[in-house]
Amino acid sequence: MSGFAKPLKIALGLAVIAALIIVPMNFNRYGLFILSQWAVMSIAAMGLNLTLGYAGQVSLAQGAFVGIGAYAAAIMTTHGWPLPAAILVAIVLSFAIGWVLGYPALRVQHHYLAFVTLAFSTLAFLLFRNESWLTGGIYGISNIPRPHIFGIATNKPLPFYYVCLGSLAIVSLAVWWLIRSPWGRAFMALRENPLRAQSLGIDTRRYTLMAFAIGSALGGVAGALYAPLTQYIDPVPFNLSLSLDLLLMVIVGGAGFYFGPFLGAMIAVLLPEWLRFAEGYYLMLYAVAVMLLLIWSPTGILGILDRYLAERRTKAASALRAVAKSRLETVQ
Amino acid sequence: AFGQAIKLANVAELSGGGATVGTNWKNGIDLAIEEINAKGGVLGRKLEVSHADSQSNPGVARAQVQKALDAEPYVLLGPGYSGSVKVTAPLAAEAGIAQIMGGEAAELTQAGNKFLFRTSFGQQSSMPKVAKYIHDEMKAKTVAVVWVNNDFGRGGRDVIVKELDRLGSKVVADLSTEAGQADFAADVGKIKAANPDAVFVYLNEEESARILKELKRQGVTAPLMGETTLIGQKVIELAGDAANGARGHVGLTTDAPVDLVKAFREKFSKKYNYVPDHNGLKGYLAVYMVKATTEKMGKVDPKKFADTLHGLTIKAADEPGILMDVTFSDTGDIDRQSFLVEVVEGKQVVKQVLPKVK
Amino acid sequence: MSAVLEVTDIKKSFGGIHAVNGVSFDVREGEILGLIGPNGCGKSTLFNCILGQLTPTGGEVKLDGQVVTGLRPSELNKLGVSRTFQLLQVFPKLSVRENLILAGQEHQGNMASRLVGRSDAGLTEAANQMIGFFKLDHLADEPAGGLSYGQQKLLDAAMAFMGGPRLVLLDEPAGGVNPSMLADLKERLVAINREKNATFVVIEHNMEFVMSLCSRVMVMAEGKVLAMGRPDEVRKNPAVIEAYLGH
């Protein structure tokens, strides 16, 4: 990056953050709800981006982890536990289950792995639905309370939006830290060439399990926020289609790009809402929009940016090559 | 000549698992509004409705209802799925807007919500009638119950099992099935093995048609009892011969021996090219409930709407759009005549008219 | 000199094919052992068995007298054994520098410290030196997948040295590498061998390279050891000429 780009980037980031804090203050309840949903889905998608985008482990179970987090939070908070405790439990639970789900990834990859996780996601749905003693079964759990944070009630949409946004901020920072640490590089090594990675001392087993567990834990966090957001949960929203939606967010945003999930969640959560003017045709339009986007840039929205940056970089490199001295000439 | 339009908001299952339900409901609403507006509207004002899709997902339903309420509608229509009703009813109540919905789960109107109204019998009022019929008329000592494992099926199953138990009929097979299930061989095999005196079938229309075929294929002879979803016209069309002999309790049916209902069916199929199921009727009624209530108040007053509708009896003679005389209880439940229907040679035949409770 | 690596009666078969059929040999501390043999005689498979990439059907591998058969490749690497691959194996989307940092990072600290420590694990300097040596400077920030064949081959070799290994198994490091670069590479190997007392086993079909580099040469044929000895002895061995060298 050239010298002026960095301050520019920081300024842009600050502007976006300020906008996310200030602009929604005069949104109506619906707008705030959708924006909160965006924040929650961004968290879940960030988890999947870690598992899939960075570590290359295809998972069709992220929706199930959102479900696990949501049920953990719903059950605990309706029994009087505070939300932070519930989030903690959601994290631990999804981390542990994600870890176990990672084991198949040690044996199989790619589409096979996708189907193991798909099966898991179906099993999770059946458990949510059939184990009524715990989950309320098909009737679900209603009257999920929203928390008091520092003594402030978040029943109203705006305060709860800030809860979601704050959580998103914390998660974003944690993920940023993670992927720029050597762990992030090791995750990418899993994705790019696990064979070579092994022979360089990278404990591919442990990193694979970690990638699954951490990604799943973020799914759990998202779920634990989703429950108080809708204040009612039943098994249906956590079926396979949520996992597929999250996958769509990651790919459309740009798998393996830090900001991909934010944009992907925007496409998946906000775009259908913008298209609602088309009434009965809105989902059709949405489908077409997603296809066009992928036709335009199969590597996702950020793939376009990446291509642009790569071009700039290679231009510089080829200029270097053009002025490089021939060895034959130097001898002459 | 018209004053400002009266704005209704509809949030329904227009895509996802409940798309058929929601689409029928929406079409019913549109038909009613078209009729009413053609005849001069309500109190001289036109009706307008906005439709929003809940994607059969409670979270989305909540967002859409919020959006609808932010626009301050006169009355909120929908949703149809009980879960979605549960998540949205508190919002409407908080906004003080009446909500006329399609859900049938028993508990919906039992939470003391003063703004929620049904368009059909709740399962708590229909299932006892069915149980009584199975016990008294079919003389069934043993019953097999087949239900679809979603909130609709599960809700009905829970009430009927309790009722049958109370009446002394034994449930010998309690079979859950999946929405969209295609293969009922195993379920029917289990019914056959249990050899019950009667079978209660509580599935969606298409699955009903499939299980009817399979019951016939495996030669199950026990009498079949169900709800509208077992003996509706759609099912008969899809199941053919296999539907013959099936019986059902019908709160609302397009085949009711009522002229107004028949006329409705004509109009609906003419406009949309298919025969509506009971959800089409429910949507249609919901709009006429708005009309009748408003005319009763003599003004468009969202705050007083719910109060007025509680305890209101609407007579078909006064308001033909309501199709049959109906009374609303203080909890928002509905009371109306209903029918016991049997499929005979591909036609619904009314065997019995069950009078209003009160 | 003691044996760093002892391989006893290693066997590997795929279905009915006996790719490696009972191979035993020692590698002495500080030596450079050449491994040659006709195509398909089992050299790469032998490497894969030693390194835990394949599970041998039979036999035993000892490192410093400890049995290491069954250890995973990453565990062996942590014990100081590194390797290169015959077919190109780099991380195509990571830059050349990132490839090299990756190659060294697991040898710095432990897993927890790598999470909180420096993001380059303090390896940028070492990586840059390596880049300089292999003349990849102008490509340091390019994705490795965009390198030419020979450059990727060199990068693969460079990665093997990043962790400061004591035993390196090189599978055809010279293939596709320009002869003058190869001369540099050879010097480098010799230097590391002398200064760090690192041990090498080199599979190569480039006879000049093998004969001038190695202190001993092992010849394989059809999954078995055909000959073992000093380069000049092996070169004159009629069986070796017949099976491998030609003329």
Next chain:
Amino acid sequence: MSNLFDLLVAGLATGAIYALVAVGFTLLWQTSQTINFAQGEFVMLPAFLMLAAMQVGAPFWLAIILGILLSMILLGLAFKLLLVDPMMRHGVLPLAIATMALAIGIKEAVKQFFSAEASPFPSIVPTGEVAILGHAVSLQSIGVLVVAILAVLGLTTLLNRTSLGHQMQAAAQNPTVARIIGVPVERMILLTFLINAFLVALASLLITPIYLAKFSSGEVLGQAAFIAAIVGGFNQVRGAIAGGLLIGVLDNLAAAYVSTQYRAAVPMMFLIAVILFRPQGLLGRAEERTV
């Protein structure tokens, strides 16, 4: 015991349907390394094309021909040109996601332009039943099974025995090299998708009378077929038959002997077991050498 036989027969009948849909998955994988999440919708759509043709007055036979032709144009040619071409080079995932969106699009379009209701569909196989060992077996199911087996036999022969088939596989496994040695890669890919389109149209014709024509019927069908394909072996067309029949039977046995509430879980657990202990699937071919 007779009950068990009934279950097996019913399971095989359902399984045959899964198999017929799964053939397309395995074909696409083997000859283009793509995964089509809209395959269920691909099977749903042709029936509606045929219904539409009949609504404007075409006789059934003509509607079938029109339906197949239209499917090959829409689901074969257009699909290949518009979605597959730009995305294929970028790996499995982008196209998989695009086909997910396509599935939504197809479903919504059918719902919007046709109906949200299920419609009956005429059967080209006589609707009667034959008695096998004293048990009624529907002719329709037999028809589906026969066509599925023929499709697999035909495709296996094509792919494994003919130069055309080898070229199709080569184009999938290494398109650049295939081009270099003169394989008309574009044409091979087009052929793949045309065959798939023909197969789904055929499947639609046979399955819809049993499943009913409904915009949402592709969801269940697509997923079941997917699982069948994996269980049978994703990289071999023949896997579809084994997987389809097995999943069909297993599903029925699970409902009968395990629990109806958890019936969907049994094929899933079986799937997990297969993948973990025989990842290539029952009839699949082991993955290639990696080191």
Next chain:
Amino acid sequence: MSDPILSVHNLVGGYGKMTILNGTTFAVPSATITTIIGPNGAGKSTVFKAIFGLLKLREGKISFAGRDVTNLSQRALLNAGICYVPQGRNIFPELSVRHNIELGGVAADKGLDLPKRIEAALDLFPALRRKSAQQASTLSGGEQKQLEIARSLLLEPKLVLVDEPSIGLSPLMVQQTFDILKSLRDRGVTILMIEQNARSALEISDIGIVLELGQTRMVDDARRILNDPRIGQLFLGGAMEESAA
């Protein structure tokens, strides 16, 4: 020597915005073996890709047998009589060895007796015959290269572009491969080869080309290049030859 059958004039192009070829120019006479040498990353393989239409050129012209063939499709180039054996691993991993070889004949003229040529190719590489039913991916590195060479022998080309055939081959196999190339030349086929095994390659070549930084630095008689001390020092690893000798 006869007229050039292939001439490459002022090629400029690369990958994306990256320029690799900076005006590469050379000509290859008919029925010769011409070897291109140069450091890693010089752009040798890129030249081949450009000739074979796999790389969009920004400038320059390629003519073959008097015809402009710049940016033609691969099939058209094959039909014109050019065949290309790329660097690295270029097999169809999940097809059997035999099917891999058979695919080499896809672009063959009707007149060729393919079954016979396949047998002949398998005769040259006994290892492949032994493993003809195996999946190609299970072959060893060198065997995979043999497979590619065998595959390329099915056609009757006028010009063969072969990129570093010796990588991974045992000395015996290298000899044999070079012998095959020589016999092809003797039958009038033109060979354009890239080799890092430069000494052996130049020994069987008629012409040598030195490529550096995407430009042709020298085109000369192969012997003269082989004996040029500067070239030896820079590109042939002069030092190594001494220590080996």
